[in-house]
Amino acid sequence: MDRAPYDMLLDHKRPSVSLAANREQIAALTLMSVWRRRYLILFILLLSVTAAVAALQVLPRIYASEAVVQLELAHRTADRPATGAPTVVLDPAALVQNEARILRSRPLVRAVVDELGLADRFGGGGGLPALLQRLPPPLIEPARLALDTILPGRTEQDTAELRRERAMRQVLANLTVSTDNRSYLVSIGYKATDPELAARIANAVAEIYLRREVEGRRDLAQRRVAWIDEQVEQASGRLAELETEIAAFRERTNILEPGVPGAGGDGENVARQQLRALTSQLNAAIMTRMNEERRLARVQEIVAAGGTPSASDVQGQPLISALLERELAARRDLGQLQTRLGSQHPRVAEARAGLGEVRGRLAAEGRRAVEIARTELEAARRNETELTAALTALQRNMIEAKPDETALRTLQANAQETQTRLAALVRGRQQTLADAAIAPPSAVLAMAAEPVRAATSPRPAIVLLLGVAGGGILGVGLGLLLERRDQGVRTSGDIDDTAGARCLGMVPQLPPRDAVAIASETHHKASGMPIFQEAIRSVGASVGLFDATRGCRIVLVTSAMPGEGKSTFCAALACALASAGRRVMLIDGVPARRDAQPVEPARFEEASEGLPVPADGSAPKNSMVVIRRSASLRAGADVFGTDRFRTLIEDATSQFDVIIIEGAPVMLVADSLVLGRLADTVIQVVRWSSTRKSVLSTALRRMRDHGVSVDGIVVNRVNLRRHAALRFVDQCTFYVKERRFYERLAGRGRASRRMVVR
Structure with missing residues (x-):
């Protein structure tokens, strides 16, 4: 193709x-x-x-180890206080992601670096000190002195902190924490060049995380116990005061128990029952008022101090209860974050801001609670006033008796309430201690990392x-x-597609010894000559140079640029024509070319104006005359100087059958533009795989613009070996395939083929 x-x-x-x-x-x-x-x-x-x-x-070989931590989120939910107030429900996947972020946090990685001593292993691999260690020994000390002069000195603490920071960066770069949204498993992976080190670091991250979880739960339990102990102490003191007051009151009034028949010497009757009932109601109203007063006083005092009322002080207001639950959860989360991350961590700041927002809303609801408590106090006072009036009306009919019973009953009620609260606090303390002792952990190490001897990379x-x-x-x-x-001419298809002219033939490249044989008139001895001669004859036959009936033919052989091989082609064509019995004159060489040497026409006499002819006036048959244009002339002097060159050509037409003129490169010298008008046939020589198609097109266009028509193009100096490797199908393809045929053909006709070269 x-x-x-x-x-x-x-x-x-x-x-x-x-x-x-x-x-x-x-x-x-x-x-x-x-x-x-x-x-x-x-x-x-x-x-x-x-x-x-x-x-x-x-x-380097990279080894990876993986540890798996399982989160127990159900236990964390169970740890929350059970109240009737609504709570914020978090997505389990979000909780798992939060724990994964904690595992990759800088405080936890810093703890790993400190515990394993990685600062000495990872912290000294970079920076100017490491570069100084690579210098030749005589230059280390001067370089260190110069560095201390230019840069400010660092203390040992700064150096240690820098080494730890480098180790932390390297650990974070090689640490991977991945989660699965379908389970509560967190994978902790680490990559290192040492499998033992990779397993140690992965296990250290998991263990420190679990240790901090346990410490956080223990600290929370301790804070709860401390608060309960404080409340127990206050309730115990209040109960002791009430018991002392009751004992003193009984001793002063000689009343053992209020409302017991016969205790005061009077029997039970309707009036007493009514009085007892009114007294009970009045006592209840008084207690309600007193509770409301105390609750109002406590709420006012807490609100004035900027605190938050407790759930018992804001009964009937579920929003405050919910806010109290949120405040408790926010304080617990803030405490946990401060314990794990420190007070300067961004998450701690976010938790602190959330706690402040909840407290602001609690303050607003506290002020509202004050107004509600005041309204309820007024209602309690009105109720007490009404009961007092009724009791006063009833007491008008009977002697005021036993007023101290009411006071005693009130003291006993207060003592009972305080005792009940104290018992609840004691039970809460015991439950907290039990939970801290036997409660399951919120996270466990499901699978410890093991050294893996198979490298993960490179694969x-x-x-x-x-x-x-x-x-x-x-x-x-x-x-x-x-x-x-590659835009060079390499096949006959390139000629047809680019130049717009037909390809006359493709001439193989001669080995150096064959090229020398052409110049030394012994070309019949060259091993590569059969194919070369056949290609030359094919070119001559394509333009009719072997036709003896057509008279003298003037052939101009030119090229676009120097080095195309037209000199060898002209000599070979002249030899082929001479061997075929044609009288050939070859005008070889270009003026001013360094290798051009004038040839003296021996055994010829000057005919009209210097044309070399034989003595008998006619050129001999089967002869070739070579005329080299003088090297002493400047370029084009013989063509553009006088009409002597044209006259010589016209005189030679009567003495020779073919006149071959080697023209100068078309793109450099204008000789061919003039000689093309004198020639009957113009042949353009291009070098195989060297002459670019654009250069060939430009040269042909230039000749057409000057009225010179090119009859055909010869692809010269074809490298048959390279041409065969290119898989092109043209004339040279068969030269390679049928090389033995040409060798046999040359063997039969070599004895009868002689050339006379002058």
Whole structure:
């Protein structure tokens, strides 16, 4: 198949094809380009695999260990005080995420670093001191002195803190904490170059976390017990005062128990029953008023002091109870956060702000509670006033008796209330101590980390796969880019697509010894000559130079740039024509070219104006005359100077069958633009895989603009070995395939083929 350029889609002059055919053609061209660059791709692939193998040897082995902590969120919910007030229900997944954040917190990592002594292991691997240790020994001390002069000195405490900070950063970088939303498990993983160290750090993180959880629960229980002890002490003192007052009252009034028949010497009657009933009601009203007064006084005192009323003081107000529960939970959370994270942590600040908000709302509700308590006190007072009036009316009919019973009953009621509260406090203290002693932990170590001897990275299969994939992609990409960059003429299809002219033939490249044989008139002895001679004859036959019936033919051989190989081509073409019995004159060389050497025309006499002819007036048959243009002339002097060159050419037409003129490069010298008008045939020589198609197109366009028509293009100096590797199908393809045929053909006709070169 012919070679097609990748810019074919940008050429609007090409015939349109179907989309499927275009895609198939592009795919075929791409695969062919990859095949042509297969050795480059294989070389890059080999380099990539070698680099991957080297990376496997250089990269450190990383080992990972994992510890699993199981959270007991049900126990945490059970630890909350059971009240009738609504509580805030948190999502279990959010609680698990919170615990995961705590596991990755800096205070916990700092505790791990301090406990395992990682500051000495991880903290000295960077910074200027480490760089100083890498200097040659004579330079370490001067560099340290210079560093102390430029930078401020650090104390040992600052250095230790810096080392600990570096160790913390490294631990945080290699520590991973992952959670599963479907369970209460938290995985603690750590990666290190030492499997033992990875397991130790993962277990240390889990153990310190569990230890802090236990310490937090113990501290909370201790605070609860301390508060209960304080309340017990106050209630015990109040109960002792009430008992002393009751004993003194009984001794003063000689009343053992109030309301007992016969205790005062009077029997039970309706009036006494009514009096007792009214007295009981009045006592209840008095107690209600007194409670309301005490509650109002306590609420006012607490609100005035900026405190929060207790739940017993705000009965009937569930919002305050709920706020009290929220305040208790916020204080508990704040205490736990301060214990685990310290007072300066952002989460502690957020918890403190939340506690302040709840307390603000409690203060507002406290002021409202004061008004409600005052209203209830007024109602209690009105009720007491009414009962007092009724009792006064009843007492008018009977002698005021036993007023001290009411007072005694009141004292006893107060004592009973205080005793009941004291018993409740004692039971609460015992329950708190029992919970702290036997309550299950809120988190347990489900699985401890163990050293894993199998490295997690680097993975040889993945590294090698990446190396192979990267090398393949890089090789294919580079091959396609090089193929896209290659714009040289390499096949006859490039001539037809780019130059717009026909390809006369493709001439193989001669080995150096064969090129020397061409110059030394012994080309019939060169091993590579059969194919070369056949290619030269094919070019001559394509323009009719072997036709003896057409008279003298003037052939101009030119090129776009120097180094195309037209000199060797002209000499070979002249030799082929001479060996075929044609009389050939070769005007070889370009003026001012350093290798041009004038040839003296021996055994020739000057004809009209210096044309070399034989003595008998006619050129001999089967002869070739070589005339080199003088190297002493400046470029173009013989063409543009006088009409002598044109006259010589016209005189030679009667003496020779073919006149071959080697023209100068079209893009550099204007000789060919003038000589092209004198020539019957113009041949453009391009060098295989060297002359760019754009340069060839420009040269042909320049010649057409000056009225010179190019009959055909010859692709010269074709490297048959490289051409065969490119998988192009053209004339040179068969030169390679049928090399033995040309060798046998040259063997049969070599004895009869002679050339006379002058």
